[in-house]
């Protein structure tokens with residue numbers, strides 16, 4: 001089984017890459033990792049190039065994320081069931097309208113289901129047991145109350161990242177089974193970097209990633 005793991009930064013999957021270097025990929029698995037860069041544009045380009053070169057059996061995106069939910073502790077690892085684009089649209093005299101609102105995109109046009117990029121988890125050898133989050137992808141990390149309220153109201157997201165929608169879109173278009181794993185590094189709130197816990201999120205993310213590929217290997 002060929003598994004592709006993509007992350008925005010090397011920091012996010014360093015422990016996983018060290019695990020692969022010392023232990024090797026689990027039996028029956030070939031694991032490739034790639035660092036796509038922060039943001040939707042970088043992820044789309046890197047993933048697009050990789051999928052043309054070689055289609056994996058499954059693609060995993062691993063990263064940290066902000067949480068809108070305060071009942072999830074920092075370090076909680078989630079999968080993402082649905083992605084939406086949170087800031088692609090127009091500013092209509094102070095009101096944000098996304099591309100569906102403007103009529104430039106039509107809800108339900110594949111690969112969208114409604115206005116979301118939905119992972120049905122089909123084609124995966126197994127689905128990890130963890131909370132399933134609704135994701136919103138943005139170009140700017142949200143750090144002010146009006147913006148956070150707008151995203152909550154419009155998209156009812158659980159988590160925010162800067163790459164998730166690009167990953168879902170590319171995998172849906174190329175019909176590659178996929179899984180987005182995110183670990184909560186911070187809450188989506190008025191920006192205070194001192195409250196973030198990136199080391200904890202990276203630790204729990206990588207433990208979950210290693211466990212997942214080992215479980216896939218043990219099934220073969």
Ligand SMILES: O=C(O)c1cccc(C(=O)CC[C@H]2O[C@@H](n3cnc4c(=O)[nH]cnc43)[C@H](O)[C@@H]2O)c1
Nearest residue numbers: 008038063064065066141142160161162163185188
């Ligand atoms: O401002 C800084 O000093 C700084 C240092 C390290 C990382 C950052 C980020 O903003 C990380 C962006 C990166 O992580 C994901 N991420 C994590 N939390 C959030 C969030 O609340 N909203 C959106 N994205 C988040 C994101 O996917 C990026 O890859 C800043």
